[in-house]
Amino acid sequence: MFRGVTRNVYLLGLLSLFNDFSADMVTPLLPAYLATLGLGAGFLGVMEGVANALSNITALLSGWVDDRKHRSKRIAVSGYALCAFVRPLIAIPIPAVILAVRFLDRIGKGIRTAPRDHLLTDSLDKKHWGKAFGIQRALDHTGALLGPPLAALLLRFYGLSYSQLFLIAAVPAVVSILIVPLWIQERQAKEPEVRPRLTWKNLPKPLKRYILIIFLVAFSTPSELFLIMKLQSLGLPAYQQPLAWGLLTLCTLLAAFLGGVLADRWSQRRTIAVGWALFSGVFFAFAFNGHLTWSWVLIGIYGFQAGLVEASERAYPASVVPAEIRATAMGWYYFAYGLGLLPASVLFGFLWSHFSPKIAFASYGAMTLLVIPLLALLPTHRDGGEKGRRPYQAALR
Template sequence: MTNILILGLASLLTDVSTEMVYPLLPLFLTQALGASPAVLGFIEGLAESTASLLRVFSGNISDRWGRRRPLAIAGYAASTAGKVLLYLALNWPTVLAGRLVDRLGKGIRTAPRDALIAESADPAIRGRAFGLHRAMDTLGASIGVVLAYVFLQASPGQYRAIFLWALIPAVLAVAVLFRVREPAAPARPERTPPLRWSALDRRLRGFLLVIFLFTLGNSSNQFLILRATSLGVSAANVILLYLTFNVVYTAVSYPAGRISDRVGRRLVLVAGYAVYGLVYLGFGLAREPAAVSALFPLYGIYIGLSEGVEKALVADLAPRHLRATAIGLHATLVGIGLFPASLLAGWLWTAFGPAAPFYFGGALGLSASAALFAVLPPGARRAATAPVP
């Protein structure tokens, strides 16, 4: 568990840094730099999708190389460099560059890091290992949001000063990773075969297809922040709402992973996507600040139920010598879908009003819940948690 705790600490520190910045970006872009919601959608969609293209390649390189740590360190270092650009930004293209470098770092590190987690935990407790990592990650996010709120209250509108302070935990996260040890690798084929879609487990193929289609309606979380401000929630109170989301996410992640180890990934994921669909419909129907105040913590339940459990499911169903590649493929499909999703959300917002992207996302979320119920049938419940050699 030492590796998992160190990786969790690195993620905690990185998320302290990221969440000091992330909830302020839509305010920085629209208020300080005069950008529109469509520009916000373009920046977030392009940054996430471009970065995600690297994840499958980073995972495959890690599998071929047989090492995880160097790529994880390089990825966290790149994300730190991206935050420097945000501090220097005087216009939205520089913000785009900063977000691209930051997300490219995430694209490099995600698959090797998650493979390290999977290989550092016994398969019987893999769900709780990913749940613990996500809980530490989101604890850092909660701390980061609190710090952003404190700084913003002390110096309203001083976004760049907050971005500068955010560099400190980002640098510490990179330093912590040098304490991670590479797990002993089992015997591998002399040549790691390329990832072929037909070679993947049938359940994994079905799961990846459902997740990709769902992602087309899952736009950037920054649209949730914009929705709250459009209903009259102040900038400071939006940050507090984002904090409640992260606190709930932290509280749910580990129990969700532990439950998935016992009853299977299927039931937890179906519940998670059903919650997402209902919450997004709620954001569309909301007409008062009190309504969105209730929806942010419910959104944290969805993330807590789904994110770590999804990674555990992919690790369960992928062969050991292609595990990082398969994890990277999952992250790549999610990221590729985020670009059109965020562009579409920005267009729907502009053309049909703030509620439109949430109606669309809610419908896709409920559809994804039903599709996962079919793709991972009851007979596969235990099999979905059985390790693949």
């Protein structure tokens, strides 16, 4: 369909579509589900912070193993399988079980993410990476868009309980691991010139700078479930909360491919800066907005900025390293992001519970705004392969 984009890109997107169809029947209902158990912002903050940290720490290890063993497809599918089989267990209304299931679900995400991205970048020429990530993310968000309306329909018109809905949500995830991976092609890898290591000191300087910046912006990015909780506090009923999540996803979907094209034609760095500026503006607006109607608009803008930066954020680390450590580089990116997300959600939940939502949103909007100028430290070149390859190999010999 798009010049330079291979079949693997669409198949990987389809795999993500089915998985997110399942996940987003569950995720937007978590604030309301936890509320029925007497659990609030503090519990949600700890759960999401630790879960996302585990996801991204696992992504680093997964990427490193992939670069050493060249088993991208098997590793990715095992991560999707773990998510598919543990996710329905969140229906058990015991806080400890809910935590364990959420943690395992995010670990499954961490296992699959870097190898999946490695499969994608191995499937086509570097000049099309932004477009490819945009397509993959667009299909991913298509699945996420389908899940919330179905969840709202089943809750509103069929009277299903949360537990019944969570069980039904497992079906698309199981379909994905049974069908799509059979068609994905994995390129036969050559023996690498160097064995990838996890050591920080041997990473190319542009990647180190980027990882530190990603950590800082992740630290100012709490779980999106707090946006749903904000709408809930303004009077949004439980059955409409999946629709708000669906709007967020729709706007992310609409912006995802645009973000990929901008990454290839304009600049990954500039695209990221624009998206982060929008993020900051949305959080400032949420801090001072007390009207449910305007909150729907802000949810849409938030989704748009998320889609705008996704392709660039993922393509940049792969563009500044040699091919033999590409999955490891992706793993470092997800590790840094997860490490920042852990305190982000916990602190946001603390500020919400002990001070006010206004202070929480305004503080995080300000933090993101302060990070944006640091992007000037990154090179704008797209091909960092040779510049990163020589010092990396020399350090290992």
